[in-house]
Amino acid sequence: MQATLIDGKALAAAELAQIKREVNALEESGAPTPCLAVILVGEDPASQVYVRNKLLKCEQTGIRSHCYRLDSGVEQGELLGLLARLNADPAVHGILVQLPLPEQIDEAAVIAAIDPDKDVDGFHHENMGRLLAGDPDVLVPCTPLGCLLLLKSVLGDSLAGQHLVVVGRSNIVGKPAALLALQHHCTVTIVHSRTQDIAAVCRRADILIVAVGRARMVTEDWVKPGAVVLDVGINRVEHEGRARLVGDVDFDSVAKVAGAITPVPGGVGPMTIACLLRNTLQAYRHQRG
């Protein structure tokens, strides 16, 4: 391997330490404590792990959190009722509904029911629109925001003129990552399952962000020597009879050609959570004026 390993865990720890200092300062000034409400529906094991991590990081930074665990069979009306109460509660500054939701629940309707000012995921259409319009104060989805911080840690503050290719076009990662990169003056390409000669397009990237959910899809022949590669994928695979996490990037082969690369685990994932807390603080400040 010749690529520099991008240590998302360390960068996230630094980010959390900074958030903790800011929360402490609020505390000392006598201001109320920032508070995040998390809603978890059902028993999806991956969701339980992610939610536990989020609550743990809240605790570490002094952000108050409250987790609402709802039965997998809960009716949509009950979930919407809870959201209405959280929207109206001035002591709650951020609301996160863990996805995916059970099939009887309309995800779009749930996201639309969150107060955009408390939408720390940045998934509400109002926030998506503001990101598209280039509003600098908008709440930006946590994974793309984490990617941006990781890129700046390697490349410095300016990403101007870099050709950034995003693999995947989801509303929660691919599209907002592309918009955020565009705002930072990158030349942006989005590729997806219907793209012709996807490897050739990726090979032109100075920066490659991969968010497709297919284990080890990106191999070394997709990567320009020296490129920065961010792997958003979290895939659980069997390896020698044991469960293991791998990304969407074939790490061992790509690390031979890339200039820098994020590992899985320990790359984008921890930064996603740090950015969730960053967004909670941003939402708090906005609500407090």
Ligand SMILES: Nc1nc(=O)c2c([nH]1)NC[C@@H]1CN(c3ccc(C(=O)N[C@@H](CCC(=O)O)C(=O)O)cc3)C=[N+]21
């Ligand atoms: N409303 C909503 N907002 C989200 O931001 C959201 C969501 N729903 N649903 C699921 C995805 C996924 N996601 C991750 C966050 C942290 C790690 C993370 O910390 N990963 C660790 C490994 C954790 C493990 O062991 O599984 C790492 O990469 O090092 C991974 C994935 C947030 N998501």
Ligand SMILES: [Mg+2]
């Ligand atoms: Mg994510």
